[in-house]
Amino acid sequence: MLPLNYLLQTGSLTRKKMATTEYFTVTPSTSMTTDSEFYENGSYYNEYYDSDSEMCYRTSIVQAGAIFTPVFFSIVVILSLFGNILVIVILAMYENLRSLTNTFILNLAISDLFFTAGLPFWAYYHVYGWTLGEHACKIVSFVFYTGFYSSGILLILMTAHRYVAVMNPLSNIVSTKGFYSVLASLIIWAVSALAASPAFAFTHVTNNYCVFKDSYWKLWGIYQQNILFILSSVVFIFCYSQIMCRLLRPTARRRKNKTLKLIFTLMIVFFMGWGPYNIVIFLQSLYDWRQQYADSNAAAGSCEMLKQLDYAFYISRLFAFSHCCLNPVFYVFVGVKFKNHLKKMLKSWSPNNNSIRSRQNRLTILSITSGEELSM
Numbered sequence: 001m002l003p004l005n006y007l008l009q010t011g012s013l014t015r016k017k018m019a020t021t022e023y024f025t026v027t028p029s030t031s032m033t034t035d036s037e038f039y040e041n042g043s044y045y046n047e048y049y050d051s052d053s054e055m056c057y058r059t060s061i062v063q064a065g066a067i068f069t070p071v072f073f074s075i076v077v078i079l080s081l082f083g084n085i086l087v088i089v090i091l092a093m094y095e096n097l098r099s100l101t102n103t104f105i106l107n108l109a110i111s112d113l114f115f116t117a118g119l120p121f122w123a124y125y126h127v128y129g130w131t132l133g134e135h136a137c138k139i140v141s142f143v144f145y146t147g148f149y150s151s152g153i154l155l156i157l158m159t160a161h162r163y164v165a166v167m168n169p170l171s172n173i174v175s176t177k178g179f180y181s182v183l184a185s186l187i188i189w190a191v192s193a194l195a196a197s198p199a200f201a202f203t204h205v206t207n208n209y210c211v212f213k214d215s216y217w218k219l220w221g222i223y224q225q226n227i228l229f230i231l232s233s234v235v236f237i238f239c240y241s242q243i244m245c246r247l248l249r250p251t252a253r254r255r256k257n258k259t260l261k262l263i264f265t266l267m268i269v270f271f272m273g274w275g276p277y278n279i280v281i282f283l284q285s286l287y288d289w290r291q292q293y294a295d296s297n298a299a300a301g302s303c304e305m306l307k308q309l310d311y312a313f314y315i316s317r318l319f320a321f322s323h324c325c326l327n328p329v330f331y332v333f334v335g336v337k338f339k340n341h342l343k344k345m346l347k348s349w350s351p352n353n354n355s356i357r358s359r360q361n362r363l364t365i366l367s368i369t370s371g372e373e374l375s376m
Helices: 004-010 059-094 100-128 134-167 179-201 215-247 256-293 296-321 323-333 336-349 351-361
Strands: 033-040 043-049 203-206 209-212 364-366 373-375
Touching: 059 100, 059 296, 059 323, 059 336, 100 134, 100 179, 100 323, 134 179, 134 203, 134 209, 134 215, 134 323, 179 203, 179 215, 209 215, 215 256, 256 296, 256 323, 296 323, 323 336
Parallel strands: none
Antiparallel strands: 033 043, 203 209, 364 373
């Protein structure tokens, strides 16, 4: 994205007219040309001029995002760190990490932490631009997208695993442990790293922007996200609809109402979070394709539409990126088992509980030989 301090230094927040030779060259074939490009989490944004060199101003949107987005990201980072680290601690203390179910939960928590690790850097980028060097640009982008793709893959696999557990509880997949759990983890992270590799190989720093080197890899990243969302949606709809049909049968257990509410909540949160975001970045990619063919008649409409897409992008991204702090709540702590583990852990850390336990452990033993009372 275009950092706020750059806008203030260059005067772009107040400039009404710019010379046609300052940032671009007007060609006879078109009256709408591109100004400076800026970057936002894998996507370029462009500012446009019409035939009179009047700028399509989008700086107010960037300014608003530079103020609000870092604050929101900071809250998401704190909640995500707390929730996901707590999940890892509970798994390590009370659960068998060799089981496939717990392996998925552990990897999802680690994946969310990878994703969360990139958010403070993007928050900093919103305000100051990228001043951390090209190596940091590549590493942060790679870690961020590795967390993004691994989280999506894990949600697909967890949904499919839950489907098998409900529809065919005696299946070997449900009781898989040991070597296969490790193998599944290795495959998940290898595929995620491969999907995120363009972010490492094809990003660089130019004019304080951490950007892809060309538009091809930018569009490739967008369509990868869209494909992952579509695949996740298909798996979610199919698996959860089948599970809900099974639970609605008269022979289902009494807790079916609570389970149905949880499944419905999972689907609503997923589609409300990732649906608008993927639609917006897809529409932005269409404008990237169209901008080289734009003419003067389409300039005004394109400018207004781009502003609306910018607002939609900022809002939808907030909902989408908050998923890393919601995953522990919906996929872990709603379960009775993890609730009990959490209560047990909190009790073990409670000072009052320690004093009670110490009093209970002080057993009074009557000595048979001397008749003395010994406290232990």
